[in-house]
Amino acid sequence: MQVCHSIAEIKAEINRHFLTQSIGFVPTMGALHDGHLSLIQSAKQENGLTVCSIFVNPTQFNNAEDLLKYPRTVEKDLEMLSQAGCDIVFLPSEGEMYPAPLSLSIHFGHLETILEGAHRIGHFKGVGVVVAKLLNIVKPTHTYFGQKDLQQFLIIKQLVSQLNFETKLRCCPIVREKDGLAMSSRNIRLSEKERQIAPKIYEALLLAYAKIKSGESLKNAQNAAITLLNDFGVFEVEYLEIVNADDLSPANTTNLAICTAVTLGSIRLIDNILINL
Numbered sequence: 001m002q003v004c005h006s007i008a009e010i011k012a013e014i015n016r017h018f019l020t021q022s023i024g025f026v027p028t029m030g031a032l033h034d035g036h037l038s039l040i041q042s043a044k045q046e047n048g049l050t051v052c053s054i055f056v057n058p059t060q061f062n063n064a065e066d067l068l069k070y071p072r073t074v075e076k077d078l079e080m081l082s083q084a085g086c087d088i089v090f091l092p093s094e095g096e097m098y099p100a101p102l103s104l105s106i107h108f109g110h111l112e113t114i115l116e117g118a119h120r121i122g123h124f125k126g127v128g129v130v131v132a133k134l135l136n137i138v139k140p141t142h143t144y145f146g147q148k149d150l151q152q153f154l155i156i157k158q159l160v161s162q163l164n165f166e167t168k169l170r171c172c173p174i175v176r177e178k179d180g181l182a183m184s185s186r187n188i189r190l191s192e193k194e195r196q197i198a199p200k201i202y203e204a205l206l207l208a209y210a211k212i213k214s215g216e217s218l219k220n221a222q223n224a225a226i227t228l229l230n231d232f233g234v235f236e237v238e239y240l241e242i243v244n245a246d247d248l249s250p251a252n253t254t255n256l257a258i259c260t261a262v263t264l265g266s267i268r269l270i271d272n273i274l275i276n277l
């Protein structure tokens with residue numbers, strides 16, 4: 001496995017293979033877990049060359065402390081990627097990605113004003129720019145994202161379609177711990193007690209899912225899920241919304257997503273579940 005720190009290095013490395021192989025790309029912020037590895041597996045299945053980037057992108061953090069405390073486990077990440085059969089890792093410094101302060105910004109319209117966008121102001125602008133830069137550097141034929149960050153996937157879909165990036169996007173299913181908790185780099189920051197209770201987030205989503213499936217109103221389903229979480233007295237529910245899965249607008253189709261963000265202690269966790277009526 002080749003580890004590249006500079007843009008020049010990774011471009012040269014990719015150029016050596018470009019004409020003969022399709023390139024599967026998995027952008028990450030590191031602190032890797034089996035969710036990330038499932039994306040690597042999908043990339044490997046579909047492509048001759050698999051590239052992963054690890055970059056904790058400062059411009060997508062709206063909270064300085066969150067950026068500072070974001071888990072960084074590079075040595076372990078490289079070991080995991082090597083074992084998973086990744087071919088090239090792009091591990092740039094902040095100076096390599098942002099040699100000068102950014103002077104442009106990308107707008108994503110309504111999609112960046114709701115759910116995550118409403119609670120993390122500027123987050124998707126940061127995501128949009130860094131993914132655009134990474135796609136220009138790696139020029140992947142296929143790029144892999146997780147449904148875990150459903151809104152992020154929809155933002156990237158807009159970016160790729162409206163700016164004509166030539167990459168096929170794949171949205172991979174959420175990988176969960178045995179107790180249902182969605183895997184996340186942030187989970188390692190949970191205390192033992194918080195970790196024990198964290199699976200209730202998925203339980204709340206499943207409760208809403210079951211209520212909708214049994215014909216109850218979306219409002220009832222939403223309220224029941226929020227009540228389940230509130231009753232524990234330790235979750236702060238930022239939002240738990242039932243929306244159209246394709247654009248996260250207010251639910252009025254048969255293809256829905258139940259999306260939530262909660263804070264547990266000082267850790268912010270997100271999860272979602274798709275539902276077809």
Ligand code: AMP
Pocket residue numbers: 027028029030034035036038039144145146147148149172173174175176182183184185
């Ligand atoms: P991150 O390192 O958190 O920026 O995540 C990198 C990619 O991995 C994103 O496309 C995420 O949606 C995806 N991802 C994170 N957690 C999971 C998970 N539990 N299952 C599947 N994909 C995930």
